[in-house]
Amino acid sequence: MKKDRIFKKTKRLFALFTCFLMIVTNCMVSFAADTIKASNTPVEDYGILTSVKITTDSEGKNEVVNGQKVHIYGSVYVNYTWKLNGHTSGDIVTFDLPDSLSAGSKAISFYLYAPDGVTKVGLVEVPKDSNHATVTFLDDPDKDGDYLKDHTGITGTMQFAAVWKSGIETGKKEITFVYDTTSKSYNIDIYNDQGDDAPILENINKWGFYYNDDGNKYVSWEVDINSALKSNVDFSKGTFTEQLGPGQKLIEDSIKIVRRYWDSSSSSYKFERLRMDGKDYPAFTQYIKSFTMTRDANNNATGFYIEFVDGPINGEFMFGFDSVTLDGVKLGPTEYTNYAKFTKNDSEVYEVNVNSIDRSGRGDAVGYMTNVKLKKIDEANHSALAGAEFKLVKGTTEDGEIVRDHLITDTNGEIKINSLSEGTYSLVETKAPIGYKLDTTPQTFEIDYNKADSNRNLYIDLFMTNALLDNSIQITKNYEESDEKLEEEDLAEFTIFREDGTVVGKMNRTGNVYTYKNIVAGSYYIEETKVPATYVKAEKLYFIVNPDRSIQITYAGTSATNVTQGSQYDVSAIIENKIHRGRITLVKHEFKNRDKELQGAIFKLQKKELGTYVDVEGKTNLITDKNGKIVVEDLLPGEYQFIETKAPEGYLLDKTPIVFQIGPNSYEVVTYKSNRKKLVPKVKGSKELNPNIKETKTTKTTSQLKAATTGNKVTAPKTMDNVNTSVWIVLFVFSSGCLCLLRKKKKI
Template sequence: MGNKLRNIFISILAILVLVLTFNLQNVKAATNYTSSDMITEAKIVNQDKTYTVGGTVPLTYEFDSTGHQLKNNDTLTIDVPSPLSVTSGSQFDVTDDNGQVIGTAVLSDNNQIIVTFNENVEELESVQGTLSINTGVNVDRKAQIGTNNVDFPVKDNQTQTSILKTKTNDKNISKKGVLGKDSQGNDIVTWTILVNRNELDFGNLTVSDQITDTNLAYVPGSVVVQEANWIDKDAGTYKRGNTVSADKYSLTETGSGFDLAIPKSGKQMYAIVFQTKVTDPDKLTDGTVFRNDASMTGSFSGNNGNGTQIIEDSASGKVSNETNSGNGSGTKLGSVVLTKNDEQNNNVLEGAIYDLYKVGSTTPLQTGLTTDTNGQIKVSSLSAGDYYFKETKAPSGYQLNENEIPFTITGQTTTPIKVNGVDEPEKEELGSIVIRKIDAETGYKLAGAEFNIVNDQGVVVGTITTDRLGIGHYYNLPIGHYKLVETKAPQGYLKGQDVEFDVTSNNLTPELISVENEKEVTGEDSYSIVLQKFDTDDMTLGVPGAEYTLYTTDGTALMSGITNELGVIRIDNLKPGNYYFQETKAPQGYDLNPDKILFTIKENDNEAGVGTLITSDPQTKSEPGDNNNGNEIDPSEPGDTDEGNSEEPNTEKPNVEEPDDNNGGLIVDPEHPTANNDDDDQIGLIPNPTNPDSTTNNSGANNEKLPQTGNNSNLLASLLGLVILISIVYHKQRQA
């Protein structure tokens, strides 16, 4: 019996260790950031507008993850402050500059916006972006009528204050539209007109609605009239009652709308529902705002029976397919692969040790990097910048090569940069040199410069030609004294001065030799060219930091240059011929443009050369929208209105509270506008107006939480209790 208990005890202990390890790994896997960690700006988009209670309030959040390396499943939780309330459980994607999804944002029922990042964010060094919340955040019913200060939590435990102006709706008529589909799948707008909102004792009540928006067509036979009563008028909530039978009112339909008259309407408030068809479905995705107007006339007897008083009023409604959106961008972390070869036979070399430096620093970023059996060193997660490898120990049987191996991480791609290093066998004391050719005035890198390497006997032992980046290498130089003699300067330049150097047993690889060239004095057959790069969105804004290489039409690189603070590169002393510029490194915030910029220099061009070449590229970014997915009177601001669109389609059940204006919720089923919504199985509601067949269960998304540091595991506690219990039983058996 004791052995059996002991075996059970050991088994459960093993399971406990596994569970504990699994929980620890999961706890470490995700970090929950808050507004204090990442939100740099938060505000109400339109603070000059006055919102009705229950109306939609668009928000904008700016975030920056600098200082935090985001990982898969990390979250950013944003608390939405009072008197704003989150009323929609919708979710939307957060994408980078290339449209790749880096996270998903959810509007949570507990008045939060939660962004969960995915594995794609791990490619970025840091992420800066915008969350545009156009629907789902409303004025809370408890908001003070008048001016409210809304304090948004932001980074470093600070707050930013926005002004929220609110008022009640005292008009006699309001109107709201919601996008959806009919039973045939056609795109429609379901409109609701709320009339006699102030419950005046009308003798006769007439309502007219004629469609003037060319993007909409009235649907005959769609009008339904229902009784309505306030639950809380100040809060904008009401309930719908019975459907009014057709014999209680008169309806005259035209091709573009209807006129409706209710005799002896009394103090009853009515909800009139009808539909319009969207004539061009493409308008749903291009930002089009659909508009509609309604008017009413009511008459009632004056005090003491003296005369008849006429009340006239009107309302406008708007709706669009604007939704919430999010974007984020950042420099991508890059990587590099160094391959080490034998200089003579190109065989890969294992065991070479390198240090990695960032240009401008004498302290290595990484040390002791050793080539593997494939002769390679792989380094990842490098931020944008210029780097170089330097060998600290050669493989056995080879000479140390102290030449720097430079490379650049652009921040634009995750594709590894490939560089090569070579070593020479120890039996030959041979050295090597690296030269760099630049414009003495501008620092532009000059291609096509040709040099002879002359020994102390006056014999030419080798030649070098600089590449597109102005770099040239020469290997297998015996120990001795040499002179570097320029034999051919780049086009438009004078030859540089001779440079003397030594290769010694203590220094087989002299430091980088930099050779500067002065421009030739421009003659009658020499010309200049100017290239200027602009931002496409602002053609007065020059873009600095773009690297362009000048080529002849046969693909021969002449030189490379970087645009100055005005976005300008100037090349002088060019001969007549055909050339082209091509961008070889994009500036920060722009994508690389591979297009060639062709130009021709002809003889007898004017003294100013061929003029200025203009190019432009757009920054990659998303503009936050300001549409509330609702309706308002101001045609310049698609969103909620203080006069129309007061009905809350998210709670349209009879005898159930429904806010007077809460855009982005449930809408009346276009097929069954008179359905009794008391029965949840027959409510005739469309959870998603653009996809009525879809269903959304928000409770699951709201209840799912990532494990956080410090969380207790019920399973862990249960297993610990079980282990203790078995231990007691085991010891009692042993004592028996």
């Protein structure tokens, strides 16, 4: 019993321990999953960018044109449009600006805002001196649920005020921007005027940009004096005045002064540091006599004043410094002012007053986006059509401003267009699917959130049909001339078959022309399925229909002529119907003896025309050969007869016509004709008078018989050898009958 209790307790403890392990394991798995979700890996994705342009102004209006000159120290504004590309909170994507551009000496950082202008949906960052941008998508903690997941169509703009990368050479450059699945290039002439011919503007240049850092807004300013390095610019006894505009405080430790000059010994530019990070370098006193800070009533530094030494000084002097903006003194959305003046020899004065630019960048959105789906189908059977190409334009006409181009239907016949803002759009077909007619009728639709809130972030479904391109194959039937006129019901019929013998359909006939239209892609042949009586069946005509609906004849045979390609979609041919000609074979043989063919019989051939037999030209002297045959070929259908004009030697002439028919049921005719031997009179010493009685060795000729009857006494035969026995029998029977009748009358 005690052992049983111990066993049961052990069993319970083991079960509890197993449950504990399962709970701990689940917690660890959940924690690991949360950890993985929270540490998303950056992924390069140009798909969030939908368009790009570079401008010379922050408002994005003055786009740079090919060949335009841009100063090497100037800024260009990179203006992207962006969209959510299926992203959710925590996703990190990256893309690069062109290698020739960078953020400059200060990092760029700004938010992407949702259409309400308040909700932050993304953070854009570009490190200083870099062109590599990172976008981290956010989920606003003040909003319920996953804001990005519920608003998949958000789109907007992002702008970078970029500078040319340090060390870039002047001259013509091709600047290429990659976005979405394409790219766009600008040809820009980067210049930096140097030497005595440079414009006077190069005596003093100034620019500034502001940026955000640690929750504060700063402005970075730079001033160049004699950036053209004119040899006649002498700084001796010159002065330089720098004065910030309102709302700023100069950061004293940020002031840096550098001199650039041309070193003829090394044929290169050299740089001298005069002041950097609040520290003066030895060269400072070599060129600058005095340096004085200017301050406001609150002792805030607002500028400085410099006096150059009396000795000759040349080269370029570059000044750089930062200011921090003061709360409540922001002059408009992007601008702060700065004034600079350079005085030379107490007489020449050059001054400039500039506004800062926003180099921190900015991003915004234009509204909830709607997604549109177009399905392209066959007009007749509604099957999906791939390969149709469209452009999306604003407005209701095909020549509206292009929003998207080269949109191609997929294998499901669909085009999906994401992230469209409010407005009126039209989809215009620019290229039809293979084998179909182009339909440029604009497919217009409207997105208006005030009218239909339900179409936010949903698909608008559009359908469009295409009709097949017309194609046709045509046959013209020519009949060889004949005495027999064909009636309508006797004319030929043609049928189209697939390569495997499946019937497609009978060709339509108009007169002697046969046509079949709108044939789908495949391999076919045309067969004459009804042949007029007395005519030869035409050969099959083979052809193919390509996927684009064009037709090509692959084999026409000898029956077809004048095969022409009216266009790639219309083909015609002429098919000649030859009359079916026949052949007659006449076999001449001895009477009751077909094994004995008779050579030398002469015949003429006649054809019945209009009820009368007339001689066939060239066929009036036909002679049987050694085999007793006459063969006549190439006879047109009709009724014919042979007439014997000369018997074989030793045989009786037989003028009985031998009538035969060529066509429509028989074109190979064989006929037999026999001849009897001539009767030969019997003379003394001759055994027979009939050629059908076996001859003896002493048979005489006809001339010998005549001589015997005229000049000599004829010996009567002992028997009736010289008269046919059957004749004598008939006479005997007839005489006996007459005698019987006479006797009967006498008794009466």
